[in-house]
């Protein structure tokens with residue numbers, strides 16, 4: 376089934392209140408327990424909890440399973456993720472996928488961001504499409520810069536497994552721009568706070 380059809384079907388399910396009640400607490404009620412850190416609808420007030428609004432449901436489920444199995448480095452999510460069943464995680468995945476990502480303005484260095492934009496286009500855009508907006512590889516555009524900093528550090532120090540083929544591209548960006556490469560990329564993502572017409576695919 377294509378993604379669009381899945382989203383359409385979800386819309387239909389949401390209109391049938393009985394379905395949600397029969398399945399226990401609604402995904403929205405469960406998602407409420409995440410609000411303290413990730414914001415009421417998945418746009419976190421930052422800076423170390425990532426925004427999860429608009430996240431692709433499969434990426435969301437992979438992340439939660441990674442935390443549950445201690446396969447993904449985490450300060451807190453491994454403990455939290457273990458408190459939910461597969462069905463509950465799936466329900467929350469679809470709930471958050473449908474929330475609009477509210478991009479917040481973050482202080483950034485414009486010159487670095489310009490360098491980062493070029494690096495992104497060349498080395499990252501292939502997988503992190505539309506400037507890193509929510510998609511098959513998580514959310515980078517408008518994501519909190521402190522979160523991106525420690526996440527990149529986790530990859531680079533081997534605490535978090537590299538997604539397939541990503542390490543090579545990060546190496547290539549670093550070969551091109553030296554130690555400015557990672558800060559430039561992070562300032563580029565942090566510079567994005569206007570959802571433009573390429574914006575959130577899940578609306």
Ligand code: HEC
Pocket residue numbers: 405406408409410411412413423424425426427435438439448449450451452453455467513514
């Ligand atoms: C106490 C704060 C806190 C709470 C509550 C919390 N989270 Fe998190 N979440 C984090 C932090 C911090 C991270 C980054 C990983 C880490 O350090 O554990 C994260 C990461 C994530 C990610 C990965 C995002 C990405 O971009 O890859 C997902 C998905 C997620 N949380 C879902 C949830 C869900 C669903 C709930 C509620 C059931 C929840 N979180 C509750 C703090 C929290």
Ligand code: HEC
Pocket residue numbers: 425495498499500501502503511512513514515523526527536537538539540541544545548560
């Ligand atoms: C070949 C595909 C691919 C390329 C190229 C790629 N990535 Fe990724 N990246 C992924 C995937 C897939 C994920 C999803 C997370 C996972 O599987 O752990 C990811 C996750 C990330 C994350 C973590 C997001 C989160 O929410 O925790 C960051 C940061 C990131 N990539 C940065 C970059 C940067 C910067 C570049 C370019 C230098 C890049 N990536 C190039 C595939 C790629």
